[in-house]
Amino acid sequence: MNTGRGDGDAGSVFVAAGHPAFAGHFPGSPVLPGAVLLDEVLCELERSRGIDITGWRITTMKFLGRVLPGDELIVRHSAPEAGAIRFTVDGPRGPVAAGSLIDAG
Helix, strand or coil: CEECCCCCCEEEEECCCCCHHHCCCCCCCCCCCHHHHHHHHHHHHHHHHCCCHHHEEEEEEEECCCCCCCCEEEEEEECCCCCEEEEEEEECCEEEEEEEEEECC
């Protein structure tokens, strides 16, 4: 996956058709595993916000739709209060995830 340059409170993640996470998940109808999607979202938040989220805790996480090979995802995020981040992830077919983090450190 390649992470694009974010502008303020949004960034993009491109899911390559040949990403190894698609192998075997599911044969003939590949879908990106939720754990891989979450990892990509967390990497995008670190990159675009310039923070280390190692000490952060996921407070909510909902998977709302499928991510398929070749999808480009838009990660939108905001910090409604100090020590909190909310995010949504949209793909070409609509919302795919939403969640929030808090700084536990």
